[in-house]
Amino acid sequence: MILVKHGTVHFPKGETKQVDILIDGDKIVEVGENLTADGELIDASGCEVFPGFILPTTSVGIYNYADLAHTDSDEKSTPVNPDLHVRYSLDPVEVKIQGYERHGITAFGAVPNESALIAGQTGVYHTSGRTAEEMAVSEDVALKVNFVPSVKRTFMARDIRPMTRMGMASMLRSELKKAALKKADDTAYEPGRDVLCRVLSGELALLCNVRERFDIETILEIQKEFGFKLILMGAYQADAVQDKIQEAGASVILGDLIDGSFVTYYDSDIPALVEMSKKVPTAFSNNSSGYEGLLWSAEKAVRNGLDAEQALDMITINTADILGVADKIGSIEVGKYADISIWVGHPLKTYDAHIQVCITAGKIWRAE
């Protein structure tokens, strides 16, 4: 048992309470006043206690930084790979060395890279653990599709489809259509098609990597035809089509806001994206960079008018909700994983805020 006492605990929608948190194993078992228990006591007097932050999309952890010439995140032998799953590329050591605890990040979405059109299935994992199984929060999250120029560039070089947007859209439609036409008694071994069937039934989301407004408009049209649960990622011009995104019931995981390449060249309107986040479920991410990027993107939104408490919701409960794991992580609630960070100061208000303790699925890390 671990008891976190005397902290100011942050709940969704800006609510704070002076309550204690009791942890048994990897779960929160009680939240309330004046709790007592045997076990490890963490005195959070004068501290802010947050749910663990969630990095929704990254290829760090499945990248294989040990051998940059042979990465594990980008199977581009063929353009259509729905039956691949990131769990087999997940290297717990690569995750561990990132030191995510330093920013209170306790979970992340592992997402394959961006060369294939249909890149594979994603998972949500804790940032600490020995094996993918031990780290898994959920491995039934989404199928990642890339609707970005890197796809056509990859296959153009080999003179095979798709080398245009037309080719990309047609291949995606055709794969979805084949899945939609699958008969109930068809038991042939076609794992890729079965994954697409789960997308069509709403069991898995379709996580679609997009850059500019044009990409989003095409994907929304395809979504209208097939009716899947859509999560847009990247989406540097999402504000321009926010009404359509809202109408489609889709959500947005914004690409790295401090990465100059896309924000600059797609003329991202950060204040407009901040405004959009008030009506479209929106999260922040950090492309494939270090542990700092998630908070830096959230901070940039704060500089552009976002309230710090709303920013906090966006990197915790809203992200969990978008990824379909809000029953397991994203807030400090009985029954959820014990994913908690404890700070002196509020990291989305001041840089003079210093993390003291990070608890990931009940495992304690203390700042040096």
Place this chain on the structure above:
Amino acid sequence: MSMLIKDALIYDMEGNAPFKGDIYMEEGKIAQIGSGLDICADEVIDADGLVALPGFVDAHSHLGGFHMLNYDECDFNEMTDPVTADVRAIDGCNVHDKCFMDACKGGVTTMCITPGSGNPICGLAFIAKTAGKDDIHELVIKNPSALKLAFGMNPIGVYGKKNQMPMTRMGVIKVMRDAFHKAKDYMAKKEAAQGDITKMPDYDAKLEAISLALSRQIPLKIHCEQFDMMTAIELAKEFDCEYTIEHAWGAEFFLPELKEGGGAINYGPVGVPTGYGELTHANIAEVKMLEDAGVHVSIMTDSPITMPELIYIQAGEAVRRGLSHESALKMITINPAKTLHVDDRVGSIKVGKDGDIVLFNGMPALDVAAGVKYTIVEGNVVYRG
């Protein structure tokens, strides 16, 4: 053209406590600093509630030479020969690229812009303002300002693939040393000729460029991480060159040597994933360790690899990791200005220096919500937030 900034909370980076006051600029220079200045100016900015700092100085950038969405448009890595000392960053720097506006948005008014790190001897860097004129040549403060060298994986990665030296770290230092010795001989021959054209060695643009560093007219600007820092110091010492260490990931393991070597450190960027080898120790906490060890250190962005505004975000991140706020501000203003030897013009708010001011609606590197409201270069507003 004159400008008056009224009632700002001024952090002058001259060692004075922050004070509320006015800054008057004339002909691009700071002419007066005081309170209640009663001067008629062409433009007046009411800065009540705003914080005034000297425009930020980024000691290491590739702005205008890397187009981040179109790698064919990369003009800063002439990777046709391991030694391209003669190429000048200014000739590959497109000041009309969108990322120059990013610099203004990030409050960066002075940059040292350098060739990339694809070669052991990369070329010549220059120092310029980020805005105010349409032609990069009119923005220059100093050109060339340094000879850029690169150790480690970047040159090895380029030439390794071609089965050409350098394929290893052993090869990198050999390439540099050989080139430096050639330049030394070249200089000796030139000197022996005593101006007699018939006795002069054949003109060699590369050796001319290296000579600038060997004669201490410009420093070496050395891209290196981890133990390559030791090799960099050895080389600089051997040829009696002034040097700066760029990036410096893993500096915490070489603090006494870095102090003893005397070169300044331009640290960063951080925010990169942790991997192996060079990617093991990109850790902003190292700037505090360097400062504590008595090493002159600045924070840089490597823009557009990262956005120019990262300069003050990284300063904030350093505060989050234990650096004092005052030191963090120095590391993005006066420290890099001194390192680049342009502190006679920029890096602090002082009468006689250039009118480069950034006005924030809060305290950068402390308040997360603090953003740039005005960026002013030589008395002209170049960005309004």
